[in-house]
Amino acid sequence: MVVGDVTTGTDVLVIGGGPAGYTAAIRAGQLDLDVTLVEREAYGGTCLNHGCIPSKALITASDLAYEAGHAEEMGIHADPAIDLSGMVNWKDGVVDQLTGGVEKLCKANGVDLMEGTARFADEGTVRVSHDGDGQGSESVSFEHAIVATGSRPVEIPNFAFDDEPVLDSRQALALDSVPDSLVVVGAGYIGMELAGVFAKLGTDVTVVEMLAGIMPGYERDLVRPVKSRAEDLGIDFHFERTATEWEDAKDGIRIHTEPAGQAAADGGGPAETADESDAEDELAFEADHVLVAVGRAPVTDTLDLENAGIETDERGFIPTDDRARTEVDGILAVGDVAGEPMLAHKGSAEGKVAAEVAAGEPEAIDYQAMPAAVFTDPEIATVGLTEAKAxxxxYDPLIGKFPFRASGRALTVGETDGFVRIVADDEGYLLGAAIVGPEASELIAELGLAIELGATLEDVASTVHTHPTLAEATMEAAENALGQAIHTLNR
Structure with missing residues (x-):
């Protein structure tokens, strides 16, 4: 049947079915609103289909393979065979289970699912174009619209993602064989996570970064163990360099680079903590593929926002207030399109708030205890204020720190790099925390909850933690700030 010139109406129109969008849709359905969710590609968005979930699946699989082949110290001798195609099939099964679950949950909460691309016709209507011959389009009027179209990888000049040897993160996660060699352009969290995956699978990995060190948004002592572990894996780093072009070579491709310039170098952190950079004017690296992971940009160019009277900022984000509202009444924006940090859980939290605002509830977003995690080796996780920001x-902050080398559980799992650091005010109330080490992404939740509840160092220190566990490190860090730590020297 051809659909055209048909107009339907809904209380809440959600554009985009990723974590921010489907969460908003489900919550709005729970609030007894009539909800329509428009998704043009796959429910679950980038996170479930091409980002968070598949990357963590391959990180887990590559960790398992690497650990099994490097456990001689524990008396285990093995030489695992890597079948990347089988690994990817397993990853795809995980993805399919989760994306199918999203569809079922939406339908169970009364959400009307619509496939297509939504473009604003005016501030109260969108036009949804359906893919496929003869599918046409239809108009949907709304009381509230929630924009949740997410983000896409950033391309750089001369490295188009439709060129076969050039990969974005999505394409890298779908390779069916392990490349012998790989150049990664960008040492942010995506580049570092995937560099680690392929290095553990046996790929010769080279990382080219325009700044002076890896992951410049994080404190230097947090990323130092990550860089050290990466070098142990054989990853070769070249800092303050820009990839300029690629060409075919005898056994693959050749990637040309040049110095990034002083302006870029200044973004990599203080000179005394910056990594060494290359002095050569030009360097070229040969590889099977080049993975470009220099960041992500919001997807707003498909929306015809100008028809609704919405302007984006200089980076393409949609400005919003703490209730997810844009400058146009009735239109909200959540997730990656609403600005940094571009995190799935941040988008989900915003989606819930947007749904409640659409329902007339006095809800607002509180970013004070918003955690962030990087699934490098070792993991990094943060929440709240750093010492410098405090x-x-x-504030005149109190600092407590506990190294994992003093943790009995860390020793038993063979992961002793890193530490837990807690930041509190002079009255002991928690302001922030940072963890680099095993299971940091899991451990940060306790400290995020402590900040959310207004807990003190005494509260965390006096909470009895199971022994032996990694979580004891958070208790000891709080004790260290109080001068009471048992298993490390007090500050």
Whole structure:
């Protein structure tokens, strides 16, 4: 049947079915609103289909293979055979289970699912174009619209993702064989996570970064163990360099690079903590593929936002307030399109708030205890204020720290790099925390909850933690700030 010139109406129109969008849709359905969710590609968005979930699946699989082949110290001798095609099939099965679950949950909560691309016709209507011959389009009027179209990988000049040897993160996660060699352009969290995956699978990995060190958004002592572990895996780093072009070579491709320039170098952190950079004017690296992972940009160009009277900022994000509202009444934006940090759980939290705002509830977003995690080796996780930001905010912070090398459980799992650090004000109330080490992404939740509840160092220190566990490190870090730590020297 051809659909055209048909107009339907809904209380809440959600554009985009990723974590921010489907969460908003489900919550709005729970609030007894009539909800329509428009998704043009796959329910679950980038996170479930091409990002968070598949990357973590391959990180787990590559960790397992690497650990099995490097456990001689524990008396285990093995030489695992890597079948990347089988590994990817397993990953795809995980993805399919989760995306199918999203569809079922939406339908169970009364959400009307619509496949297609939504473009604003005006501030109260969108036009949804359906893919496929003869499918046509239809108009949907709304009381509230929630924009949740997510983000896409950023391309760089001369490295188009439709060229076969050039990969974005999505394409890298779908390779069916392990490349012998790989150049990764970008040492942010995506580049570092995937560099680690392929290095553990046996790929010769080279990382080219325009800044002076890896993951410049994080404190230097947090990323130092990650870089050290990466070098142990054989990853070769070249800092303050820009990839300029690629060409075919005898056994693959050749990637040309040049110095990035002083402006870029200045973005990599203080000179005294920056990594060494290359002095050569030009360097070229040969590889089977080049993975470009220099960041992500919001997807707003498909929306015809100008028809609704919405302007994006200089980076393409849609400005919003703490209730997810844009400058146009009735239109909200959540997730990656609403600005940094571009995190799935941040988008989900915003989606819930947007749904409640659409229902007339007095809800607002609180970013004070918003965690972030990087699934490198070792993992990094943070929440709240750093020591420097606490000082900038006028606090005289108390700092507690506990190294994993002093943790009995860390020793038993063979993961002793890193530490837990807690930041509190002079009255002991928690302001922030940072963890680099095993299971950091899991351990940060306790400290995020402590900040959310207004807990003190005494509260965390006096909470009895199971022994032996990694979580004891959070208790000891709090004790260290109080001068009471048992298993490390007090500050």
């Amino acid at each position: 000082e900038d905010a006028g």
